[in-house]
Amino acid sequence: VLAAANELLAEKGLSAVTMRAVAQRLAVAPNAIYSHVANKTELVDEVLDAVLAKVDVPRVADPAEALYELMSSTHAVLLRHPDLVPIFLSRQGSRGANAQRLGEVMHDVLAEAGVTGAAAVEARRVLIIFTIGFAAFSGAPRDDGVPAAELQRHFDSGLRWLLSGILPK
Amino acid sequence: VLAAANELLAEKGLSAVTMRAVAQRLAVAPNAIYSHVANKTELVDEVLDAVLAKVDVPRVADPAEALYELMSSTHAVLLRHPDLVPIFLSRQGSRGANAQRLGEVMHDVLAEAGVTGAAAVEARRVLIIFTIGFAAFSGAPRDDGVPAAELQRHFDSGLRWLLSGILPK
């Protein structure tokens, strides 16, 4: 079921992931899906978390650089699924297993950099929101002519600004 | 038509803004709406821009403080329409008249602060995305117990970090 949903996502985007389409792909009646998943929200949540599995966890010594790479990798993965990103943003609350794993990685790296406690929670939240938010914006269908490379540079700048605000000097 | 759509939004949220519901409120057949609007996307775009009319444009001398207040006001307005925000983020490209007006205000204030040209475009984009992104996250239905005041503080911190990165020292 989850596999079928992910295939549909990869092939035809989020709007093609309907209960009925998933059922059809499995050569089964539409309502049969409800034997495996409570409702569409739950299905989508699982699909979302599956995407996060593709984020690379960096292994570099410098914590500032590790954070930079972690957020860049997340940004890149999200850009490959533009239609998912807005839903990501509205659902976010460390739901899935992969989301939680990434949250812990961030926590550890921040601790290495000397940021702990409430400051770490704050830093993590700001970085996550900035990253997902930027991906949502950049991945949207563009009617203006802004090139992807420029958006990428702006993401970089913003990320650096935040990191230099977050990390102790 | 637009008025009916905005009423529905205010009363019952975005999901209640359907072509059929708007038609019903006007005591008219569903397809009659298509005499006044090309499709649902166009309707929603107009509803979105109407919301932006509520943002206060600050008139304080210090450009740093003006930017802070402008973004805070935008954030506050967006938080009053949580279900709209994800769509905002995915549609953003200076579409509506109000969005454009706010963009120009930001441009002017940045110029006062000595930020012009490509740097101004970059700063504007980063600030807008951060603000909308944070509103999208904060406005989402919370299953975790994070209090609104804490999210507000984190928005503030992030905004200050960005501003100190953006503005010349």
Added chain:
DNA sequence: ACCTGAACACCGTTCAAGT
């Protein structure tokens, strides 16, 4: 445990026709 058939209460949109 997993599936089907049938139905309910919806969507956005189009087309031809009326005034």
Added chain:
DNA sequence: ACCTGAACACCGTTCAAGT
């Protein structure tokens, strides 16, 4: 210019029933 009636091609979800 603005509306209607009727239809098309969809949705998510539920319920009773079958294996």
